[in-house]
Amino acid sequence: YLTHNNTIIFSLMLLFILGAYSFMSIHYTVSVFFTTPFVIFLLHFLYPSDLYNLTQRVMDTFIGGSIAFVANMALWPTWEHNFVPDYMKKMMEANRKYFELVMRAFSNEKVSVTDFKLARKDTYVASANMMAAFQRMLSEPKSKQKNASQVYHYVVLNHTLTSHTAALAAYSMHHGVQFPRPEYREITDYLLRCMEQLAELAAPAAAPDNVPPPHLHALEHLEAHLENLVHLRQQEINEGKGPTATRDEMLETKQVHDQLVAITSLVKDMGKALDESITN
Secondary structure, three states, X not given: OOOOOHHHHHHHHHHHHHHHHHOOOOXXXXXXXXXXXXXXXXXXXXXXXXXXXXXXXXHHHHHHHHHHHHHHHHOOOOOHHHOHHHHHHHHHHHHHHHHHHHHXXXXXXXXXXXXXXXXXXXXXXXHHHHHHHHHHHHOOOHHHOOOHXXXXXXXXXXXXXXXXXXXXXXXXXXXXXXXXXXXXXXXXXXXXXXHHHHHHHHOOXXXXXXXXXOOOHHHHHHHHHHHHHHHHHHHHHHOOOOOOHHHHHXXXXXXXXXXXXXXXXXXXXXXXXXXXXXXX
């Protein structure tokens, strides 16, 4: 309608080509917005037909969009939120196995580096599958994005849990466990039981009445032991002593204690996120 000057039309086509390929990996909708006039102008130079190509493009888009919409909504639709709980369960189960394997090293059990790497790989694969499912859910209609914020919060907490477990694994592999404590086993059993229940809560047929003990005395005992070690080490420093067994035990206990406290807090937060998801 505005011009028949091919130079102007060609210049506009170059701009639309630039826009289409620039936004292709950033924003798909904007990329398609630039692609449509680019194709129309290209066809104009190949087979000039005024607005016929444009009309056909609009009609084809409308027909194809209508067929896709009706098929997605009416012909056995498969919404991603139906599969997200299963991915969440598998992610938690992988994290649980990884944590259990890592904590064996803190109970005087031998664990190979290969076992560490395989367990870590399974955790990363499960997390990647969960994030892929979450991204697919976000591409669906808003009405089908069930508990998106709670699911995202749960996934972030799960990634943090993996990082704390990896920190314990790195410490045991690089430094070795010289001072295993009986509290480690009790805390590990408690956390494994909590993670198992989180996996069950993530599934549709969850058992909300299966609640873990509200208090963990072993953690308090470990904190008391750590405070005692700090006190003994302060006395050694006052006496002018250098590196000692007390110092080494204090550093190791401090490292493990901090990670276990963080994991305990994360597990509780993940339980709250799942409770909110179930309630909603």
